[in-house]
Amino acid sequence: MTHWLKLGCWAGIAGLLTGCVGEQSAFSGFSVGAARVVQLSWILTIGAGLLLLLVMVLLGLALWGSDAWRRALRSEKAVVWLGIVMPVTVLTALLIYGFVLMRLDAAPEFKGDPLRIEVVGEQWWWRVIYHHADGTTTESANELRFPVGQPVELVLTSADVIHSFWLPAYGGKVDMIPGRTNYLRFLPTHIGITRGQCAEYCGGAHALMAFYAVAMSAEEFEQWKMHERADAAMPPDDSGAQMFLANGCGGCHRVRGTPAQGVIGPDLTHVGSRLSLGAGILSTDHQGFRDWLARHQQIKPDNRMPPYEILSDAELTSLAAYLVALE
Ligand code: HEC
Ligand SMILES: [Cu+2]
Structure with a gap:
């Protein structure tokens, strides 16, 4: 019985972990900012794991260790070093690292003209509007396309209720609120297709409100844009x-x-x-x-x-x- 329970637990954990890879993963890091978040996540996860290990070893020593160990752990010195000095050092280091990351996030890669794409949350799909240099617009749906190497600025609004635009591989989750405009900026670095999903319950078909983000090379994007701007290929007398x-x-x-x-x-x-x-x-x-x-x-x-x-x-x-x- 316990054997099966254990097996079930491991299978469950493995199942959950498979959610951490693939096209809708926050561990993908397809933009500069997202890559930094992935790095921070790993540092925190590994650091927390090491600390947990240390605490468990000390707990083991306190319970079953030799008298010498147990005396040492009870001493004032242990409390000062492990209880005060260590946490202050670790947390200060993390705080400084966090500040550095935040400063980087406000930084130079966002200089230059961003590609501006308007995304409107609708029950239950995404309207995607491209503004072209000559003032015209074209519309697509449930799919964003942009070139790597150029900053992207998404202009996020809603046509009805609150939605949330969530594109984990680019590190973004931003609410789309009726009557308000929100922005999501990122610098795509990797060519590839990733998936996003509405992350705020918005009514009946909310769970079926996903989209794709396609990061292309600059030339491919220009070709796609030319094609997209052309009228429908099919003759109207079909x-x-x-x-x-x-x-x-x-x-x-x-x-x-x-x-x-x-x-x-x-x-x-x-x-x-x-x-x-x-x-x-x-x-x-x-x-x-x-x-x-x-x-x-x-x-x-x-x-x-x-x-x-x-x-x-x-x-x-x-x-x-x-x-x-x-x-
Ligand atoms: C009353 C308005 C309305 C009419 C009429 C209508 N549609 Fe739609 N259609 C929609 C809406 C809204 C969606 C988006 C549904 C969603 O994904 O939640 C849609 C989605 C679609 C899609 C999927 C598009 C995509 O990018 O996901 C196709 C294809 C489509 N309609 C074809 C048709 C055809 C063909 C007809 C006529 C037989 C038709 N529609 C009539 C409102 C309409
Ligand atoms: Cu939703």
Whole structure:
């Protein structure tokens, strides 16, 4: 019995620790600031571990050690050194280290023009707005893209209730509060895809409100931006496009370059080339679009898109083909 209990405990701990690696990990350190936080975390964890070990050894000696050890531990000297001098030294060193880190955080890497991306928390997805040099804007959803080496400034607001923008690999968790603008700044250093998640309960589908952050090389980012700014690739006389308009999808969704100009739901101009549907829950392949259209209220209960159970199989196929082609 106790054997199984022990095994269960270890399995449980191992299971929890697997949460510490991978795309949504606070131990990834994909920006300068986040890397510093990771370093601080390791120093604190290892330091606390060593101190715990020391205390346990001393406790063992106090309980089962020789008389000489027990006398030594009882002495005034032990209390002064272990109880006063050591904690004061360790805590002072940590305090100074903390101040140095905080000063570094306010520092030079944030000079220069940041890439400003607006992110609006909506029940239950993320509206992402890029402002371009000529004053125009384009919208994406549930996905941030930025180049490494240039500071990023996220401008965070909410369209409805309080959300929290949490992107652990970049060290950030900032609330999105209606009527208020918050900022998150970081300098991305590693190319790669990481995941974030809403971290403040915001209603029914809160747990299904994730997003991806894609850090790209500067050239790749410029290419992506050019592509993103172009209108939809799909001809508006396609049968799927016609069906999209006939079913009123355009009342809520914009597909630039077509009459669909709704702004209630995510902009779909390039939805086919995004990483996920429904804020991180389905893939953007044909099957993903079909699943979303046929059963999105089951897959993501409460979400703000009306159910379309009336669509026939053929209609689903042709709509999905249209959406996949919106690359
Ligand atoms: C009343 C407004 C409304 C209408 C009408 C509507 N949608 Fe949506 N749609 C939304 C909202 C809101 C979301 C975001 C849902 C979420 O993720 O929580 C969404 C999400 C989507 C997504 C996933 C996009 C992404 O980036 O995650 C697709 C694809 C989509 N809709 C297609 C359609 C199609 C096709 C139609 C017509 C058959 C349609 N929608 C009609 C509001 C609407
Ligand atoms: Cu939430």
